Amino acid sequence: YYGKLIFELSRQGRKGYKLPDNGCTPSIDRIPAALMRDKAPELPDVDEPTVVRHYNNMSTNNFGVDTGFYPLGSCTMKYNPKINEEIAADRRMARLHPLQPDYTVQGALKLYYTLQSLLSEIGGMKEFTLNPYAGAHGELTGLMVIRAYHESRGDAKRVKVIVPDSAHGTNPASAAVAGLKVVEVKSRPDGTVDVDDLRPLLDETVAAVMMTNPNTLGIFERNIPEIARLVHDAGALLYYDGANLNPLVGVARPGDMGFDVMHINLHKTFSTPHGGGGPGAGPVGVRAGLEQFLPNPRVVKRDDGTFAVEHTDTALGQVTGTLGNFAVSARALSYILSLGHQGAAMVGRLATLNANYIKESLRDLYLLPIDGVCKHEFVFDGLADKSTGVTTLNVAKRLLDHGYHAPTIYFPLLFHESLMIEPTETESKETLDDFIAVMRDIAREAAETPEVVKGAPHNTPITHPDDTQAALHPVVTYTQLINS
Amino acid sequence: YYGKLIFELSRQGRKGYKLPDNGCTPSIDRIPAALMRDKAPELPDVDEPTVVRHYNNMSTNNFGVDTGFYPLGSCTMKYNPKINEEIAADRRMARLHPLQPDYTVQGALKLYYTLQSLLSEIGGMKEFTLNPYAGAHGELTGLMVIRAYHESRGDAKRVKVIVPDSAHGTNPASAAVAGLKVVEVKSRPDGTVDVDDLRPLLDETVAAVMMTNPNTLGIFERNIPEIARLVHDAGALLYYDGANLNPLVGVARPGDMGFDVMHINLHKTFSTPHGGGGPGAGPVGVRAGLEQFLPNPRVVKRDDGTFAVEHTDTALGQVTGTLGNFAVSARALSYILSLGHQGAAMVGRLATLNANYIKESLRDLYLLPIDGVCKHEFVFDGLADKSTGVTTLNVAKRLLDHGYHAPTIYFPLLFHESLMIEPTETESKETLDDFIAVMRDIAREAAETPEVVKGAPHNTPITHPDDTQAALHPVVTYTQLINS
């Protein structure tokens, strides 16, 4: 196990760089000393070979999609094609400045515009902005669009957002950041939104209803046409959380379901790598009539066929320093072109097939709270046999011992022992079969030798980190660490 | 442990490619069926995600310089700078064809010419060819140069090559391929060539003497001026095996020592990665008066400053299909420019310092057969304490358990228990100290619990493969494997 910190490899007198020198006269003394640091930052002094070996070895304590199966529900951990990385890393892009005149970056802008257009077709929307940096940022931006819309109509009293109790945590959190009050709508026993519960909530104070469809249980909200009608009748707008778009790609479109505003997680559905947490991208699309509210700056195509970066007064404002995560957009576009309409038609279908296959193969041993077909993911409420005392957490940790990333656990909050599995379309039947076999073994183990499962993981680089200690006495920097 | 073969992941109906289609009329039927395969080759059918995960996981069973310390004597496993990889992978080079007219590849040719010139300065030679693909290939080419030289003088009776008994195995092997008979010259107790033994061997049948300096014991051949004189007086030429050039970079030059022909292993001294066995490069340099014998094709600079690929009649012939391993040359040039003369001045010195430091730190516990300063490497004759029954092989395997690559073992053949250690200049004192500590632990272990050392390795992905079985019943393909 390699667990050193780079600071521990530092020795004064080492360096890992060589800078070009412009040969100009040193001038830093022209700045008053009072405006300069008293004390240099304590950064490591290391040579290049040491840096490379350090991070190389550090990486081996990590698990990525290229390592193995990553059935993390709601996260759509699909294969990230290598051609996209090649495109994103092209050195011809490396030194283009965000403030270069438009006519010197026509290729970059065309890339943006093309992706905007293709996403609009995929989502069934009028227009997209690529600016938002992440799914949650897309939600926030989308809610701002909605607020800007209501404001434009002088409708100031709409201060609420309705979200299902099964919603991703980002939904209520984004609503709060957007200054909206969250009202929860209940789910029915089949996991879908309870329309009867929703109806009375829809009054003139509601700005929007946020939904993801299929929802976080992987269940398609079949009443969505009715919900859309109710929402619109109430003067509110319907927001689509794109985190669960994957099973619908090429099958159905949020725009056709009555959603007014949506975001897409490019790092989920469009296969840009998650990078240990980011960068992702959360483009926001809107139906016709809302495009004037999309944030500044916008990439538009002029009549002469050239592209431009535009700021408008009707826009909700600016939510990003510039135009979003360029390289992420480049990857997504490369992915869409590589799929083509033929490949796109299979993404959702195969993702759904994979999920149903696992579900059907394990439902005798794990508690399936909601019957019927699922979409890209589904949720077990822990083991079927509740007598063993083995929890979802135990099962998840035991999976690590077998070389799998764990599913999402304890979400959604509707069940006590939620175990949310999303295989994606890029996993083979053999991989699923192996996973199913291990899941079945764990269920058997839970009955026969429960202490083995409860004590898991056993084979991982580290085991049972003390979360409580970490939270009680936060040590978040090396300085704190050596002084603690 | 991941040990699957790609064939075992194959399923009919999978594919991992998509080709552009030129839309032309299928014409393969215009070829008589008798000239076509009866049976398609049995290659795997796999999708791209499966391929990526397979090779990704396979790689984790490997050990590279980026993984850890690689003190493999004679192999100069130094850090391979990442900028060199970036340069070598530049897509602007990817589609240039070897038969493009010279005027369309002036940049590529200038790269060649520049590297040839810099190597000439480093080696103290008149001119270099970059064609040879590897060290052994350089040796072969160099010996051909020597034979061409003798032939040009009508001197046909020189059919022998003298090599020290400590020489790399490639020396006699290359001589044999070059049609020369090998005569061994003995080493003195201090490890250097016995000049008294050499003198009588030097007659008119000797084409060349091949030496590496420092020799494979890491000892500088201090009598090299005398040897050179004797060799030249005998009408023979002196060949320098560049495998051990590293400690001399910036300190001394083979050309200044009287060597007539030399090769350089770019993948050793000039830090191009070894790639699990190659590609490397073995450029050959010659002193003035021999350049006309260098192999075709040659890259030359014309009077107008342009570069050309030339074939001459005086050349020994052609030893390569084209001009050698281009990307390897690009890396080496990038390395030399990154070092500059300032960095180059430290390469040999620090490599030598590192080697002597390990030697002095372990000589009490390991048998040092030859005292005095070494250069880039040195050889122990196993443990000092011969009573334990622990062999050099045991020590080497025990090092694997501690996360080190093993040193070179049982070479040179001068000692029974040779353990040849070459640290290179890119290893830090901490790394050496850790290694020294482990070597000391192993020596202690050999005395206290010898069975632990003898049973090593214990912690590696696989343990004690059966070499005998492999050689007795060679199974070298998947077809043989499934039928065996």
Add this chain to the structure above:
Amino acid sequence: MIHRYFPHTGEDIDAMLAKCNVASIDDLYSDVPRKLLLGRHLNLPDEMSEKEVRDFFDSLFDQNVNLTCFAGGGYYDHYAPAVIPAIISRSEFLTAYTPYQPEISQGTLQYIFEYQSMMSQLTGLEVSNASMYDGATATAEAMIMSVASARKRNRVLVSATVNPAVRDVMATYAHYHGIVLDTIEEHDGVTSRDDFETKMAAGDVAGVVVASPNYYGILEDYTGWADTCHSKKSLFIMNCVASALGVIKSPGEWDADIAAGDAQSLGMPLNYVGPYLGYLCATKDLIRKMPGRIVGATTDDAGRRVFVLTLQAREQHIRRDKATSNICSNQGLMALYVTVYMSLMGASGLDEVNQIGCAGAHQLADELVKTGKVKLKYPEYPFLNEFVLTTDFDVDDFLAKGVDCGVLGGVKLGDRELMIAVTEMQSRDDMTRLVDIVKQM
């Protein structure tokens, strides 16, 4: 139809459908109302081979003009070491998710801890989170933090010398979040102390946001500002160019409570518009108000020092609408980028970067002024590596002429106002070229 990204054979699909008791994949969509089904292929291009994808992007990339970059305005063309792409493209880092499972995610957790440690050193503040989207959103989050910390008060002041893009994003967030954002006036390139004191007087300010270097490249003197803020129970927030913090007085040294900004200047390629990286550091007592991931050290059951995501109770997936922020995905891999950058550079490398940029900027400024065609707009104030000129000529004309000569001559601030940045990436020859263009105006 087989696509190279899908491992499914026809046989696989049949077997899986059988297990699912359906006859076709489309039967798995039987719960979707028929009228919602697309019933056609998406109107996307035909599946492309990699060659066609490469050709497509090659043609796009060739429609951009690569220029020697004297533009800054918050984004700087710095040396991007080749080591970094080699490390961040390690699939274990690249294709991992957020490190929810610490047992198999120590790689990510460890570099985030290193990142937090380094950013804390750079800003002089005790704690850092695991990264934000960009400098603008990070500063907006800092603004929200100040309001959350202050309770009841929802007024924030921002200096007019803060980067306008940052102020725009702050304004957007403020507007929808219900924060009153007031601007402290600028006088002659620096924040008006008088206006600051005046606006602070009422005691209703939750936070004050200033910049260093400010948008014009000027290093302002904030002596006493933190005291004023703290005496009014307001937080003092600084937006800084990360690279400059290698030498300039740090937010910690100015006694600031929060530092937020963009870390792009730490060797990240401009890449037209990113990805970049927002950083957010604060004093220790604010840690539970911070948005985003935070990694903490702890031990495992074998006594090993290990790292985990900590204080998750602040976050959206636990606290939902009561979370400190909605941030979930951040810029993880870019945090690794700058961590490796700072590892390679160390304090001496950052010092050198600033020394070179500073030397270049001052010499270039002197030479440009010597042409007689331009003047320093703020000659009274010190700058590090970026400065504003007033020009005798039309800035658009100048920029266009620059493009013709392969130079991005700066950032236009007005028809006769130009801002120029110098880093280690512009050679002496590049500067001479720029001076020559000015001479020809």
Add this chain to the structure above:
Amino acid sequence: MIHRYFPHTGEDIDAMLAKCNVASIDDLYSDVPRKLLLGRHLNLPDEMSEKEVRDFFDSLFDQNVNLTCFAGGGYYDHYAPAVIPAIISRSEFLTAYTPYQPEISQGTLQYIFEYQSMMSQLTGLEVSNASMYDGATATAEAMIMSVASARKRNRVLVSATVNPAVRDVMATYAHYHGIVLDTIEEHDGVTSRDDFETKMAAGDVAGVVVASPNYYGILEDYTGWADTCHSKKSLFIMNCVASALGVIKSPGEWDADIAAGDAQSLGMPLNYVGPYLGYLCATKDLIRKMPGRIVGATTDDAGRRVFVLTLQAREQHIRRDKATSNICSNQGLMALYVTVYMSLMGASGLDEVNQIGCAGAHQLADELVKTGKVKLKYPEYPFLNEFVLTTDFDVDDFLAKGVDCGVLGGVKLGDRELMIAVTEMQSRDDMTRLVDIVKQM
């Protein structure tokens, strides 16, 4: 002096010198005669920063002209999948040495085993080694193998239709190794059967080397050749374009004993001149005569199927001057390259590559002939994706005009002889462009 590649601090050096009982590093060279010491710095450029290195190579790379490639002659512009660089740049593969320590080298050993298996399939021969430098040296080694197998006989025949570069290398090796290399004459583009039979008659031939496709792109009919060879105890050796073996009759099917050639056509970038990859396959009974590394399967003490370097007794580091060859370093990483390529392509992909190239070549040939300016030189013989034209015009002029239009129009075989290859990388438009250039001649 500190350089980024060296971890030594001054303190480290002092401590290490103390351990070594010397006062300075140069004292470690006290055994080198003083007059041999350089006593100065090498005359190399000043240490460059990465920016300067990049600038240097950028300027070199920009001095080449990228062309749409209709040139073949043994090297072909094929689709190079993006997956492969991502895999071969994994540092565990890239920075490893030859797998002498199987316990920590299963990655390398495993892919070599896969490589051997695939090349064996492609050539139809039972065994393969772990790679050779290139096709020319591989064929020369095959020649040496035949002589080593034959003992006493040292005469080898090579067809005049084998690639001239390959024949040149064979001639060089033959000359110095003491092999008599005779050429079998060519008649009208194919090897003369009569001359072959005549030269075989004496029974002193160790091996016969022919090509498929031959240098002119022609698929020759070798029916009966192996029988003739074997009846004279000679080895029948075939030099083949690896990619073509996806569809054309394999050396095994021709009953050849050895197949040798270049595997560049298996998706390896041309990269001006490489690195490329030589392959060498043979019948099982020749395995102990093979040069180079060979990987074999075995089991370890836990019963796992594992891989090791085997039959090392053939090799230089054991057998020295009695070794089968001097080869030591090979093209390991390139073997991984083509292994991944063949994994991605499979038999169907290779088939498709050949189908597309064949369709393109025939259609292009037809269209070119239709211009009336060129004729097929060998209209009687079948070709796959490469063909020779006789032209009405000067080939140099044509090639120059091609370069002006961004096209490498082929390989010049004579003033009025041009050879053209088509792969999947030239689009219909590219072909039209080529035809138009011919029309304008």
